[in-house]
Amino acid sequence: QLQLQESGPGLVKPSETLSLTCTVSGGSISSSSYYWGWIRQPPGKGLEWIGSIYYSGSTYYNPSLKSRVTISVDTSKNQFSLKLSSVTAADTAVYYCASSSGRTFDYWGQGTLVTVSS
Amino acid sequence: DIQMTQSPSSLSASVGDRVTITCQASQDISNYLNWYQQKPGKAPKLLIYDASNLETGVPSRFSGSGSGTDFTFTISSLQPEDIATYYCQQYDNLPPGYTFGQGTKLEIK
Numbered sequence: 001q002l003q004l005q006e007s008g009p010g011l012v013k014p015s016e017t018l019s020l021t022c023t024v025s026g027g028s029i030s031s032s033s034y035y036w037g038w039i040r041q042p043p044g045k046g047l048e049w050i051g052s053i054y055y056s057g058s059t060y061y062n063p064s065l066k067s068r069v070t071i072s073v074d075t076s077k078n079q080f081s082l083k084l085s086s087v088t089a090a091d092t093a094v095y096y097c098a099s100s101s102g103r104t105f106d107y108w109g110q111g112t113l114v115t116v117s118s
Numbered sequence: 119d120i121q122m123t124q125s126p127s128s129l130s131a132s133v134g135d136r137v138t139i140t141c142q143a144s145q146d147i148s149n150y151l152n153w154y155q156q157k158p159g160k161a162p163k164l165l166i167y168d169a170s171n172l173e174t175g176v177p178s179r180f181s182g183s184g185s186g187t188d189f190t191f192t193i194s195s196l197q198p199e200d201i202a203t204y205y206c207q208q209y210d211n212l213p214p215g216y217t218f219g220q221g222t223k224l225e226i227k
Contacts, residue, residue: 047221
């Protein structure tokens, strides 16, 4: 069974870049069976898909965030990463990484709270 | 972009009640509709996939139905452990993307 764990700074300053990493265990990130995605949830609000990446490097982003998002994969470390640039307070959220078999998000990390504040 | 309208936003029901949540897509999404349960402080958990298929290990009191634009999620007999927020989620393959409904917070009366 896959396990995912997010890591990265819990506090980011406005206008800077948010960077998070998701470490995958219990399976290979190079598997053709999965996409790897990021989803976020502002405090007290709903879920928002940020983007996904296939092991080959193909990426798909939420159009509302596309200009600021980069998702990449490091197969040697079995990790994938999220970078969100020019952050504002509106980007404060719990960020989840998850695996997707295509249409569903099957396995999720526990989530990590990132606060944007000076 | 496909929009998902989920209702109600909150719901109070008694143990043993039948509970129904609906999700409407802004355009035909076939059966590309999933349902998740999220308990406070936890990650969402997949319950129903492709509109009506029960994920392995999920109790049979949970069910889903619908296709096209209108979908329904039902708990046949509410249990105390079902207190959570429920989300629908659609998948769009042109281009690939995912959209969640606004969520339904379920409470015990």
